[in-house]
Amino acid sequence: xxxxxxxxxxxxxxxxxxxxxxxxxxxxxxxxxxxxxxxxxxxxxxxxxxxxxxxxxxxxxxxxxxxxxxxxxxxxxxxxxxxxxxxxxxxxxxxxxxxxxxxxxxxxxxxxxxxxxxxxxxxxxxxxxxxxxxxxxxxxxxxxxxxxxxxxxxxxxxxxxxxxxxxxxxxxxxxxxxxxxxxxxxxxxxxxxxxxxxxxxxxxxxxxxxxxxxxxxxxxxxxxxxxxxxxxxxxxxxxxxxxxxxxxxxxxxxxxxxxxxxxxxxxxxxxxxxxxxxxxxxxxxxxxxxxxxxxxxxxxxxxxxxxxxxxxxxxxxxxxxxxxxxxxxxxxx
Numbered sequence: 001x002x003x004x005x006x007x008x009x010x011x012x013x014x015x016x017x018x019x020x021x022x023x024x025x026x027x028x029x030x031x032x033x034x035x036x037x038x039x040x041x042x043x044x045x046x047x048x049x050x051x052x053x054x055x056x057x058x059x060x061x062x063x064x065x066x067x068x069x070x071x072x073x074x075x076x077x078x079x080x081x082x083x084x085x086x087x088x089x090x091x092x093x094x095x096x097x098x099x100x101x102x103x104x105x106x107x108x109x110x111x112x113x114x115x116x117x118x119x120x121x122x123x124x125x126x127x128x129x130x131x132x133x134x135x136x137x138x139x140x141x142x143x144x145x146x147x148x149x150x151x152x153x154x155x156x157x158x159x160x161x162x163x164x165x166x167x168x169x170x171x172x173x174x175x176x177x178x179x180x181x182x183x184x185x186x187x188x189x190x191x192x193x194x195x196x197x198x199x200x201x202x203x204x205x206x207x208x209x210x211x212x213x214x215x216x217x218x219x220x221x222x223x224x225x226x227x228x229x230x231x232x233x234x235x236x237x238x239x240x241x242x243x244x245x246x247x248x249x250x251x252x253x254x255x256x257x258x259x260x261x262x263x264x265x266x267x268x269x270x271x272x273x274x275x276x277x278x279x280x281x282x283x284x285x286x287x288x289x290x291x292x293x294x295x296x297x298x299x300x301x302x303x304x305x306x307x308x309x310x311x312x313x314x315x316x317x318x319x320x321x322x323x324x325x326x327x328x329x330x331x332x333x
Contacts, residue, residue, distance in 0.1 A: 001304075002236050007032040013080040015039045015067050015113070016048070016087035017060075020190040021129065021182075023052035024228045025084055025235055030059045039076055039087070041066040047090070047191045051328035067109040074116040082239050083126045085113060085166075088159070092133065092287055093195075095155035102158050110162035114169045114177075126177040127238045130163040130248065131156070132292060134181065141222070142295035145181075145250055153287040163248060170246040178244040180234055183252050183294050187228030187314060188321035192329050200225075200262075204322055205330070207266055213275035216284060219260035224253040224293035227309035227317075237303045244302060252294025253307050265312060269319050 012029055016022045017038025029036050038060050040048040053060065065072040067087045077083060088106050089095065095102035110128075117124050134157075135143050136150035151157045166177040184198065192201035203213045234251055238244050257265070263275035280288065299305050309317075322329060 002233060003240060004032045006240055007034040007236075009033060009035060010081040011035045011037070011079060012082045012084065013037050013039065013076055014084045014086060018042060018048040018050060018052055018062070019086065020047055020052070020187070021185060021228065021231060021235075022084070022086045023189050024187065025086070025232050026053065026060055027056055028232050028236065030056050035061075037061040037063060037076065037080070039063050039065055039067065039072075041087075049189070049191075049329065051325060052189045067113060068104055070112045070116065073113050074120055077113070077116045077121045077124060080121060080124055083113075083117070083124050084129075084235060084239070085110070085126055086129045088129065088162075089155065090131075092153045092155045093283060095153055095158070096283070096287065099154040102154050106155065106158035107161040107165075111165050114165055114175065117175050118169065118173050122173065122175055124175065125239055126166060126175065127235050128163060128166045128177060128179040129235075130179040130181045131159050132181050132183040132250070132294060133289075134160040134163070135289075135292075137289045138292055141291060142252065142293050143250070144295035145248055145298055152289060167246055167248070176242070176245045178238055178246065179248045180238060180299075181248060181250045181294075182226070182231060183250070183292070184223055184225040185228060185231050186225055187318060189228070190318075192322060200318075203263065203266060204318055207270055207273050207319070208323055208326060210272075213263045213266060213273070214278050215259050215263050215275055216278060216280045217259075217288070219263070219277050220258045221288075222256055222258050222291040222293055223262070224256050225311055225314070226251055226253055226307055227314035230307040230309055233308075234299070234305050237305055241303055249299040249302070250294040250296045251299065251305075251307075252296040253311075255307075255311050256293045257311065262311075266315055266319075269316055
């Protein structure tokens with residue numbers, strides 16, 4: 001159970017706050033009576049979209065700035081009770097074509113944010129959004145936190161650095177921080193214009209446009225998915241707990257499907273929809289991790305978190321949302 005009253009009147013900073021996860025988290029915190037500040041660069045390729053906060057824009061403070069701006073972050077972290085550090089470059093492919101930008105955002109900026117907290121607000125509690133990508137190609141399934149870490153792309157290496165900076169500052173400087181390794185988070189507000197954030201976004205776009213869903217490879221790759229509401233629950237639970245400080249936790253789902261099954265589930269939601277199995281583009285094949293699904297028993301044992309939204313229910317919610325708000329997301333840069 002989450003004690004939502006604990007967030008009443010608390011000052012909360014969300015980096016990447018106009019993005020997919022940040023905006024959904026902000027909406028929940030606003031409903032809890034929190035004083036929420038959203039930081040987002042609104043750089044077109046990174047997923048921030050003002051439509052994501054259209055319903056709460058009068059109830060939050062928005063600061064358009066870049067987490068790479070050390071002076072802005074030093075000012076923004078002051079007097080905050082919680083920092084949900086969600087800003088990041090999430091495209092695995094972009095990390096390979098522009099590795100310096102990925103390094104700057106996912107590693108260097110994270111160190112800068114933590115330094116700002118150390119110098120200006122050492123009492124803050126930080127929850128960092130990490131990624132399953134750091135594990136690379138699984139040696140065994142489901143993947144638990146003891147699994148070897150062997151990233152297959154620049155993004156995974158830099159996210160790992162960002163994660164470990166948080167743990168270091170917790171352990172050395174006493175700045176309360178933990179990291180959640182997310183896996184295939186989906187839901188209303190995710191980027192659908194392309195596959196920079198998640199392949200499921202472009203699948204939904206094709207579905208709504210009457211185009212076939214394109215499944216790369218043989219379609220037998222196994223995956224697990226978390227609906228955004230369940231991820232927001234996890235973030236809030238981690239924020240309120242001192243037990244998680246200095247630790248990393250997987251999120252995940254017991255509902256594991258292959259990509260053909262997922263495509264069929266989507267197609268079943270829309271008459272006459274179809275999917276096609278197509279070869280992997282070479283640049284994507286080079287960084288594909290094959291099968292992946294998580295063991296999240298550690299987080300369940302620590303805080304009692306379990307995902308509640310099943311895949312069919314979540315996919316239907318996504319489809320309904322994007323059919324209603326198509327223009328705001330199709331035209332988003």
